[in-house]
Amino acid sequence: MSSPSSTVTDSAPRELSRISTGSAGLDDILGGGFDANRMYLYEGQPGTGKTTIALQFLLKGVRGGERVLYISLSETKRELDVVAQRHGWTLDGIDIFELVPPETTLDPERELTVFHPAEMELSETTGLIFREVERINPTRVVLDSLSELRLLAQNPLRYRRQVLALKHFFTNRNCTVVLLDDLSSSQDDLQLHSIAHGVVMLEQVAIDYGAERRRLRVIKMRGIRFRGGFHDFTIERGGLQIFPRLVAAEHHKAFLGEFTPSGNAELDQLLGGGLERGTNALLIGAAGVGKSSVALTYAIAAAERGEHAVFFAFDEGRGTVEARARTLGLHLQEHVDTGLVRFQQIDPAELS
Template identity: 25%
Template sequence: MKAETGIEGLDELIGGGLPQGRVYLLNGSPGSGKTTFGMQYLIHGVSFGDAGLYVTLMQNSEHIIADISTYSLNLSALMKMKKIFFADLGPEMEYGYMDELKEVINPESNMNPYPVEGEPPSASTVFKEIAAHVAVNDIKRVVVDPLSSIRFSNQDKCLEKMEMARFLRNLQALGCTTLLIDDQPIPVSVSSEHFAADGVILFHNPASDDEDRSLQIIKMRGVPHPVSRQAFRFGEKGIEVLGRR
């Protein structure tokens, strides 16, 4: 079974959509279209009866909603119908709190000077939030944005790789079709997520004003696909893939 993305011109390139129940990585620099892609994917799923969950780990969910509402996608209506959900797990601490806390903590003590609410969410925390929504709201499609917030929660590189692999395997076990948004520029080296994910799509910003934005399907397990860059634009309903340029 395939989960149609709803991205005009893309589903035809991947045999009708993403194989269901798997995890996919969207990789690219800021402003390259990843968030719009993710929201279009969730919203399109509603037409198939798939409830969607957008997990934001950095940007305020209200800002995402406002930005996506500029497209003709009826996001507000779908939220009221409880078809699209947001889980905002980003930092909430206001400036000044850390300074006040440091003044009352003895530097010689063994107390952790960083409060729990100031720490980035762990992979385990994010997974539990997703699993709870899946159980309560029958979620079928998930977007996690950005993956780097989870990656940077662990300072040990070996443990980071193990935890990320574990995170992806647990997401796959949920049975949802999940998109993980990575806000790093095109990676210099291949990360553990690239190996573990069932598909990888790279987003490219134009190098000059006369070039188009483009996306590139690097990996899609079990699906024949082109590897060349596919130009796209932002239309009335979001991303529209124009084809090879």
């Protein structure tokens, strides 16, 4: 075994550079982001957020001074501008290539002479993609969407060949590619999974009670260790907010085991000095015995020591809790104003 001070020889495998996906949550799930210069697939039904997270990927490149390209076979630049505006973004710095301009799609002469039959249409489409990439020479590319190529190909064999042609074309161009697929095919297209370096599935699930639930899952990521399973996400102003699935073993932290005062000397004496930091305590009892009041004393005592506390309320509204605090002489509002105490009202119907 070599010593820590030894240098890496030329024969040793080099670690591939990693690039951000544009989403801190997805980067965390992947342990750092994508391998550069590879082809990835985002798949999901319409409305799951594929376009939004793809734009985040490109905008991350723009902020890093990279040349990026969005190839659109399904959405117009005007539609992409609306998406960007709703998220507070600007598309400045992103080259957008509308492969089929809206004004030409209803031109009967163009339909008969250029885009007919299907073989000619598909070859011209891929040729346009290659020429535009060569002209722009981007380091990040998004292709939206594969469903259009699938329709042009008309059969699985020609479709697979076209996707392989795209992959081979981008292989030596130092370019990271994200393909979008809206799963419009009637059957699962697993052959596409074998071609892509990584596959991320986004889905929107309608449940019986409350709002729909959005979640994603990394189906495959070649050579990258990732956190498996479903991860919840929301679409908010600013993009996808992804919440990586928590694994308890990843969050062990050392703590001193010191006592945490409640702000009530008699209660601390009853508990033998207070609750031990790093542990959990459950207050049980009938309604009106003072459970919420005791919890409030702990939160306010922490704030008075300069520590942060969060109060999650399910059954009671914020007004009720604040009124109780005033009645008991607890200075809750001033600590909420300083940010030391955060009050979070929880609506179970909206919680994933």
